[in-house]
Amino acid sequence: MNLVIALDGPAASGKGTLARRLAEAFDLAYLDTGSLYRAVAARVLVDGADPQDEAVAATAAEALDPADLQRPDLRSQAVGAAASQVAAQPRVRQALLDFQRRFAARPPDGLSGAVLDGRDIGTVVCPDADVKIYVVASPEVRAERRHRELIARGEPSIYPQVLAEIQERDARDSARAAAPLKPADDAVQLDTSELDIEAAFQAAKRIVAETLAAAKAE
Numbered sequence: 425m426n427l428v429i430a431l432d433g434p435a436a437s438g439k440g441t442l443a444r445r446l447a448e449a450f451d452l453a454y455l456d457t458g459s460l461y462r463a464v465a466a467r468v469l470v471d472g473a474d475p476q477d478e479a480v481a482a483t484a485a486e487a488l489d490p491a492d493l494q495r496p497d498l499r500s501q502a503v504g505a506a507a508s509q510v511a512a513q514p515r516v517r518q519a520l521l522d523f524q525r526r527f528a529a530r531p532p533d534g535l536s537g538a539v540l541d542g543r544d545i546g547t548v549v550c551p552d553a554d555v556k557i558y559v560v561a562s563p564e565v566r567a568e569r570r571h572r573e574l575i576a577r578g579e580p581s582i583y584p585q586v587l588a589e590i591q592e593r594d595a596r597d598s599a600r601a602a603a604p605l606k607p608a609d610d611a612v613q614l615d616t617s618e619l620d621i622e623a624a625f626q627a628a629k630r631i632v633a634e635t636l637a638a639a640k641a642e
């Protein structure tokens with residue numbers, strides 16, 4: 425059986441941290457789908473182009489190269505904001521869809537499944553995923569975590585700006601017509617606001633175990 429676990433949620437909710445740990449725990453492949461949109465945005469920004477120009481962004485998405493995913497600037501605030509602009513464009517999403525679906529259906533290295541995190545994994549990319557978790561936390565908690573992460577990386581960070589950027593990105597991701605950020609009807613919500621990383625991971629593992637047990641019992 426090919427096990428697919430989908431984690432979606434707003435910016436800095438902790439879905440990537442959980443997805444990585446779940447992939448390790450269950451020996452599954454991991455795909456951070458946000459890095460694809462970030463890589464498209466980085467290409468557009470390097471060319472000095474406008475991330476809101478659909479033709480330019482779609483061309484960048486269609487030409488995406490594995491090396492683009494290794495760019496050192498992918499996690500910057502500027503690239504995150506531009507990623508959310510290119511991600512609103514249907515042609516960009518279409519160009520990235522097959523890769524994500526192939527990764528889930530045929531994970532690399534002969535692994536027996538995959539964990540994908542993003543915004544539309546449970547709703548669009550893998551609507552038949554075995555487990556869907558929608559990870560949330562309050563905007564203030566998420567901004568605080570991201571602020572600390574940026575400081576730890578030695579990047580300049582001002583908390584109110586980080587909070588505003590996260591809120592702006594969530595609003596754009598939720599309001600767009602193409603594959604908006606929202607929980608799948610059959611997703612289990614996990615609020616990590618009051619949980620440290622270990623507690624959140626244990627809660628996510630419980631959701632996986634309970635969902636799989638329920639499916640087996642059907």
Ligand SMILES: Nc1ncnc2c1ncn2[C@@H]1O[C@H](COP(=O)(O)OP(=O)(O)OP(=O)(O)O)[C@@H](O)[C@H]1O
Pocket residue numbers: 433434435436437438439440441442458569570573616619620621622624
């Ligand atoms: N439960 C938690 N408690 C404290 N810090 C956390 C928790 N979960 C994640 N973090 C930290 O919060 C930051 C954001 O987490 P992470 O990158 O996993 O979020 P994300 O949802 O994948 O973000 P993005 O959508 O921007 O890629 C990281 O610095 C991570 O170490």
Ligand SMILES: Nc1ccn([C@@H]2O[C@H](COP(=O)(O)O)[C@@H](O)[C@H]2O)c(=O)n1
Pocket residue numbers: 435436457458459461462504507508509511512541542543544545593597
């Ligand atoms: N499945 C996805 C994943 C990401 N996006 C967009 O990319 C932006 C950056 O993603 P991070 O997870 O790295 O924060 C995000 O704000 C989304 O606009 C997406 O649309 N679908």
